[in-house]
Amino acid sequence: xxxVTQAQTEISVVEKEDVTLDCVYxxxxxxxxxFWYKQPPSGELVFLIRRNSFDEQNEISGRYSWNxxxxxxxxxxxITASQVVDSAVYFCAPKTPYAGKSTFGDGTTLTVxx
Amino acid sequence: xxxxxxxxxxxxxxxxxxxxxxxxPISEHNRLYWYRQTLGQGPEFLTYFQxxxxxxxxxxxxxxxxxxxxxxxxxxxxxxRTEQGDSAMYLCASSLGTPGTDTQYFGPGTRxxxx
Numbered sequence: 001x002x003x004v005t006q007a008q009t010e011i012s013v014v015e016k017e018d019v020t021l022d023c024v025y026x027x028x029x030x031x032x033x034x035f036w037y038k039q040p041p042s043g044e045l046v047f048l049i050r051r052n053s054f055d056e057q058n059e060i061s062g063r064y065s066w067n068x069x070x071x072x073x074x075x076x077x078x079i080t081a082s083q084v085v086d087s088a089v090y091f092c093a094p095k096t097p098y099a100g101k102s103t104f105g106d107g108t109t110l111t112v113x114x
Numbered sequence: 115x116x117x118x119x120x121x122x123x124x125x126x127x128x129x130x131x132x133x134x135x136x137x138x139p140i141s142e143h144n145r146l147y148w149y150r151q152t153l154g155q156g157p158e159f160l161t162y163f164q165x166x167x168x169x170x171x172x173x174x175x176x177x178x179x180x181x182x183x184x185x186x187x188x189x190x191x192x193x194x195r196t197e198q199g200d201s202a203m204y205l206c207a208s209s210l211g212t213p214g215t216d217t218q219y220f221g222p223g224t225r226x227x228x229x
Contacts, residue, residue: 033215045157045205045220052215091156095216100145100170102218104156 002027004094006105014113019082021108023075023092029053032096036066036077039107040088048090051075082112116140118221120206126227127196134192135224139208146189147218148181149205150174157205163189164211196228 003026013019025034036048049064067076079086089109093102119138127133139146145164149157160179161171165186175181178196183189193200203225207218 035217037220042222043203043225044222045207047217047219050215050217093156097213100162100164100216101147101159103159104149106154106156 002029002094002096002103004092004103004105006090006092006108008108009106010109010111012111012113013082015084016081017112018078018080019086019110019112021077021079021090021092021110023077023105025073025075025092025094027073027094027096029096032094034075035093035095035102036064037091037093037104038088039091040085045091049077079110082110084112084114086110087112118206118208118219120204120221120224122224123222124225124227126229128229129196129198131196132192132194133196133226134190135204135206135226136188136190137206137208137221138188139206140219142210143208143219144186144211145209145216145218146183147207147209148189148191149207151203151205151223152201160191193226196226198228201226201228 005024032053034051037045063080065078089107091104091107093104095102121136147162148160151157161181163183178194181191203223205223207220209216209218
């Protein structure tokens with residue numbers, strides 16, 4: 001069975017700090033895709049970034065970056081120089097190649113204080 | 115606006131009534147998904163369509179729930195004989211249908227309250 005764990009329920013930082021969100025995906029599949037979504041207070045899920053399990057390099061997209069440790073199936077998603085507008089719930093949502101659906105974690109609530 | 119749209123945004127109903135929600139996907143997207151989200155939880159998968167074919171249904175989708183996508187464009191989700199436990203945000207998403215790396219884009223959701 002596949003399991004998605006976002007161990008951090010809530011994180012609070014001060015503006016301009018870097019913040020890292022964790023996600024662990026337990027699966028027997030060797031190929032999978034992991035998506036990160038942001039859900040601000042308005043409620044709409046916004047796609048942020050996608051990572052493939054077979055990518056060797058860590059990626060950076062603007063203020064977002066992430067680090068993948070294949071041995072532990074652990075994805076660390078980092079927001080650099082956080083801003084108040086980054087306050088939201090962040091979900092990781094892995095998907096296997098043959099599955100249509102994504103399986104969402106329970107989310108991490110990030111609060112960025114001015 | 116070419117994003118995913120959902121209607122209505124809010125629905126309040128009495129227990130036992132039937133409700134229907136509509137989702138219009140991004141125009142060139144072949145796949146359409148329905149999820150349900152309750153407070154403090156991540157979205158839970160309900161069902162998805164490839165064009166007009168319903169390819170997968172979750173065990174969460176009891177016989178009171180039915181979804182259709184008759185012409186492969188918009189979709190409807192109907193809940194019959196609503197119960198208080200059906201109160202949730204119902205989310206629709208669409209994607210191109212690219213094998214594997216398919217990215218789902220979500221609509222604003224329909225918040226259902228069953229009194």
